[in-house]
Amino acid sequence: MSSKPVNKDLIGSLIFLALSIAYGASAQLIPFYPGDEYEPFTARTLPFALSVLGAGLSFSLLISSLKKSREVSLDQPVLKSALGYDWSTVIKLLALMMFYALALKWLGFIIATTVFLLGGYWVLGERRKKVLFGASLPFVVAFWFMLTQLLDIYLAPGQLFSAFGG
Amino acid sequence: MLDGILTGLSTAIMPMNLLMVFVGCFVGTFIGMLPGLGPISAIALMIPITYGLEPSTGIILMAGVYYGAIFGGSTSSILINAPGCSSTVVTAFDGYPMAQKGQAGKALALAAYASFTGGTLSAFFLLVAAPALASVSLSFQSSDYFALMVLGLTAVAAFSGKGQVLKAMLMTVLGLMISTVGTDRSSGVERFTFGSIDLMDGISFLLLAMATFALAEVVMAVLKRDHMKEEENETDTSNLGSMKVTREEVKEVAPTAIRSSVLGFIVGVLPGAGATIAAFLAYGMERNLASVKEKLKFGTGSLRGLVAPEAANNASSSGSFVPLLTLGIPGSGTTAIMLGALIAYGIQPGPRMMVDNPDVFWSVIVSMYFGNIVLLILNLPLIPYISKLLMIPRTVLVPMILFFAITGVYLVSFNTFDIYMMVFFCIAAIGLRMLNFPMAPLLLGFVLGGLMEDNLRRALLISDGSLSFLWERPITAGIMAVTIIVLIAPIAQNFLQKQRSQKEAMTGSSRS
Numbered sequence: 099m100s101s102k103p104v105n106k107d108l109i110g111s112l113i114f115l116a117l118s119i120a121y122g123a124s125a126q127l128i129p130f131y132p133g134d135e136y137e138p139f140t141a142r143t144l145p146f147a148l149s150v151l152g153a154g155l156s157f158s159l160l161i162s163s164l165k166k167s168r169e170v171s172l173d174q175p176v177l178k179s180a181l182g183y184d185w186s187t188v189i190k191l192l193a194l195m196m197f198y199a200l201a202l203k204w205l206g207f208i209i210a211t212t213v214f215l216l217g218g219y220w221v222l223g224e225r226r227k228k229v230l231f232g233a234s235l236p237f238v239v240a241f242w243f244m245l246t247q248l249l250d251i252y253l254a255p256g257q258l259f260s261a262f263g264g
Numbered sequence: 265m266l267d268g269i270l271t272g273l274s275t276a277i278m279p280m281n282l283l284m285v286f287v288g289c290f291v292g293t294f295i296g297m298l299p300g301l302g303p304i305s306a307i308a309l310m311i312p313i314t315y316g317l318e319p320s321t322g323i324i325l326m327a328g329v330y331y332g333a334i335f336g337g338s339t340s341s342i343l344i345n346a347p348g349c350s351s352t353v354v355t356a357f358d359g360y361p362m363a364q365k366g367q368a369g370k371a372l373a374l375a376a377y378a379s380f381t382g383g384t385l386s387a388f389f390l391l392v393a394a395p396a397l398a399s400v401s402l403s404f405q406s407s408d409y410f411a412l413m414v415l416g417l418t419a420v421a422a423f424s425g426k427g428q429v430l431k432a433m434l435m436t437v438l439g440l441m442i443s444t445v446g447t448d449r450s451s452g453v454e455r456f457t458f459g460s461i462d463l464m465d466g467i468s469f470l471l472l473a474m475a476t477f478a479l480a481e482v483v484m485a486v487l488k489r490d491h492m493k494e495e496e497n498e499t500d501t502s503n504l505g506s507m508k509v510t511r512e513e514v515k516e517v518a519p520t521a522i523r524s525s526v527l528g529f530i531v532g533v534l535p536g537a538g539a540t541i542a543a544f545l546a547y548g549m550e551r552n553l554a555s556v557k558e559k560l561k562f563g564t565g566s567l568r569g570l571v572a573p574e575a576a577n578n579a580s581s582s583g584s585f586v587p588l589l590t591l592g593i594p595g596s597g598t599t600a601i602m603l604g605a606l607i608a609y610g611i612q613p614g615p616r617m618m619v620d621n622p623d624v625f626w627s628v629i630v631s632m633y634f635g636n637i638v639l640l641i642l643n644l645p646l647i648p649y650i651s652k653l654l655m656i657p658r659t660v661l662v663p664m665i666l667f668f669a670i671t672g673v674y675l676v677s678f679n680t681f682d683i684y685m686m687v688f689f690c691i692a693a694i695g696l697r698m699l700n701f702p703m704a705p706l707l708l709g710f711v712l713g714g715l716m717e718d719n720l721r722r723a724l725l726i727s728d729g730s731l732s733f734l735w736e737r738p739i740t741a742g743i744m745a746v747t748i749i750v751l752i753a754p755i756a757q758n759f760l761q762k763q764r765s766q767k768e769a770m771t772g773s774s775r776s
Contacts, residue, residue: 107431110699114434121441121456129453138729139721141455143447148385152437161429169652178417180698185486188694191486191666192687198670199683210665222486249316251675 107163114156120148190221206256207245211238268618276634281324284317285631286667288328289638290646295329296336298661299314302349302608303333304597304704305478310664311470311605312672319609320624324631326602329586331383331635334539334577335643336650338375343368343651351577354547358562358569364563369507374517374567375574376644377509378422381521382575383636386582390629393533394618398590406722407733408594413716415750416593419534420705423752429754430634432705436695438619439709440716442467449714450721462681471605471673471682475689477597478669480576482662498528504648517571520550528576529673532583537583538596539577546576582632588613589625593712597704600711609709715759737745 101223125145194217201210215234224230245251254260275281288310295306306329314322335456337352342359355375362371417440421432445456446466452608455464524546531542550572562569584595592614595599606613611621618625643650673682692701727733736743 100772106699109694110434110701111433114438116292117438117441130749131451131453138347139450141453144717145441145444145455148437148441152434152441155430155434155437155459163432165631170609174665184489185487187489188483188487191483191662192691193704195459195670195683195687199680199687202674203680211671215663216665219659222659222662224657224659233664245675254378254678257269 105163107159107165108167109193111159111163115153115160116154117240118149121152122146125149147175187221190259191218194218202256204258206259207253208238208242209256211241266757268622269391269630271622272628272630275320275623275628276629278321279673280318280731281627281631282634284321284325285328285634286478286638286642288325288330289332289643290650291333291633292329292332292334293336293339293639293643293650294332296556297340297650297654298335298336298348298665301478301481301665302351304339304473304601304707305597306330306333307601307605308470308473308478309668309672311601312471312493312675313606315608315676319606319621320627322609323602323628326605327628328635328638330581330598330602331379331578331632331639332643335376335379338379338574339372339651340646340654342375344370344654345501351543351580352573353540354543354573355570355577357547357573358564358566361565362570366505367565369505370509371570372647373506373509373644374513374570376523376640377514378517378521378574379573379578380640381638382525382528382580383580383582383639384633385522385525386532386579387525387629387632389579390582390585390632391528392630393586394590394625397586398615400616401591404615404739405737405750406719406726407737407740408722408743410716410719411734411740411747412465412591412593413719414531415639415715415743415747416587416595417705417709418747419691419750420708422754428700428702430720431701435705436704436709438732439706439711442472442715443710443713444717449718450722462679466686467710468673468677468682469601469687469707469711470608470676472668472689473601473604473707474673475686476693476706479579479666479690479734480684480697480703482665482669483690484656484697486662487624487694498534502632504651507644517567520568520693521575522569523553524550524572524575525579525645528579529583531576532580532595533586534595542576542580542583543573546572577638585632589617589628590615592617592715594708597707600704600708604711628768722738 122145122203125142128140128145130140130144132241194214197217198210198214201213205213215238219230219233242253246253274275276285279319291310292303292306293311295301296303306327310329311325317325324441327341327342333349334351337347337349338355338359341347341352342363345356345360347353347356359371359375362621417436418433421429421436443466445463447454447464454464484653525528527546527549528539531545532539547562547569550568551559554562554568558566558568581598584599587593587595588599588603592612594603603613606624611617670683670686673686674680697703723733724730727736733740734744
């Protein structure tokens with residue numbers, strides 16, 4: 099007898115169940131002032147209600163997914179369908195976004211954005227130098243000019259430059 | 265009402281506002297054309313720009329983007345069989361076969377005329393319905409509002425399709441949970457901040473919208489890149505054919521457009537139903553009304569099959585403004601984003617909006633007419649040129665969209681922590697999308713979370729902690745009754761269907 103593949107609803111319900119329980123447990127950390135016990139509504143009321151509601155709904159989804167998987171063979175195994183996707187590019191893009199946040203703080207808008215765009219084009223497979231450089235630095239400078247000179251938005255220089263500049 | 269219309273007209277015809285209608289429709293058409301990016305992403309991307317504008321101008325711009333995005337979605341449905349948003353999926357059923365027969369121009373023109381009919385008729389209905397409903401809802405109290413919000417959130421889940429009800433409800437609850445992060449507005453107590461200063465103000469709705477829609481939709485498109493490449497190969501926008509529509513064709517589709525507009529508007533007004541359901545219903549209705557011979561044409565390039573969903577989805581877009589403007593309750597993800605933007609402006613949509621901010625209220629309604637005219641007169645002739653933008657390589661377009669989404673959030677807070685949070689929510693959204701969880705209820709729950717808690721608190725305080733406020737007032741009790749019906753309907757339908765199929769199986773086996 100072959101085991102049935104884990105279906106998406108089952109995974110989803112377990113995630114939400116765990117999340118609801120964790121949320122409810124964290125709601126205990128919300129400060130409770132003296133006298134709050136006599137109040138009909140406190141800062142904890144809605145979080146507790148949501149935690150119970152979330153757990154109840156996830157449990158219902160869990161039951162229905164188990165019932166369904168017994169009745170019919172459901173969708174493709176999650177792992178098998180997910181493996182066909184272009185994960186490496188997506189992971190690189192997400193890492194690039196994290197780097198962008200870091201670079202914005204330390205290197206400032208122009209350098210960080212130019213590197214981000216260049217990196218993005220490269221990660222997605224763009225190799226033409228004309229496109230790589232033409233659609234990054236000139237665009238960023240024009241955008242920076244629009245923000246700082248036309249819209250009068252202050253963009254702080256990177257902390258690295260501020261440190262060197264005193 | 266005439267005073268209001270004149271106020272709206274004078275605001276809407278201001279050069280800046282007219283320019284915004286044009287810009288909104290144009291940008292919306294372009295973003296809506298990009299497969300995968302729908303109106304929610306289009307509006308989210310425009311929000312940072314609107315912060316520098318007057319409230320009425322900002323909302324007019326967003327409304328323009330909304331119709332533009334739906335129109336743009338139809339264009340990519342017809343030209344490349346890749347719907348820009350879910351509400352234009354049905355358009356591809358007959359629009360794409362027409363394009364394959366060399367009638368892309370005619371299909372685009374018919375889609376534009378149908379959208380114009382749907383948009384114009386529904387803007388008229390909105391003009392009548394919104395003030396009437398707003399005057400009724402002036403007598404609403406906090407318990408009624410709480411009940412309405414529960415109804416709105418429940419309806420979104422109930423209309424989300426077979427097998428999706430529980431998932432949509434869970435996403436709504438998740439949205440409500442996220443809305444509780446930050447300092448509690450009433451007691452000043454910190455909730456779920458875990459000592460982080462960056463979380464004290466809560467999570468911005470713009471951040472959540474950008475991360476779960478604009479970012480996640482683009483990243484999902486990259487994730488399924490092989491599929492995208494196939495679509496790109498099919499793209500041929502160089503020859504659209506004639507855009508002329510004959511008198512006979514107009515005669516054939518005119519009743520369809522009117523019927524579908526009325527249906528679309530009604531569906532749009534219902535909280536949670538939205539443009540996608542309106543388009544599917546209109547298509548189904550038209551197919552049922554068609555003769556046997558005509559029925560066979562559906563799916564192979566039927567004019568009625570193209571016009572019905574187009575008129576309905578545009579009418580539904582205007583219809584969804586009714587609960588937003590009069591009750592302050594968004595009926596869809598798109599109007600939820602607009603509600604967030606209005607709140608950011610310090611405007612509270614609802615019955616008082618017509619009294620407190622008549623310029624915003626009426627100018628949005630009046631600008632809908634202009635928006636539809638812009639789409640018809642300016643966008644239609646520009647389609648061959650706008651569709652050329654689809655030729656921009658994805659390798660350039662994707663990082664640009666990511667950049668605009670990230671910068672849009674960063675330029676509001678100037679806090680790089682927000683970018684990390686965006687990445688976090690984007691990853692979570694990708695996971696949830698892969699597990700087939702709908703995203704719009706999350707946004708709706710998040711936007712309504714704060715308002716719902718305020719109204720629940722007030723109602724409970726008034727009733728001295730008793731839940732009797734839910735049935736003491738006839739309005740609240742009525743709304744709660746509708747909520748229960750909406751909640752039970754899909755379960756009952758499911759049960760009846762099962763019973764029927766069991767009966768059929770039994771009679772089948774007894775015959776054999």
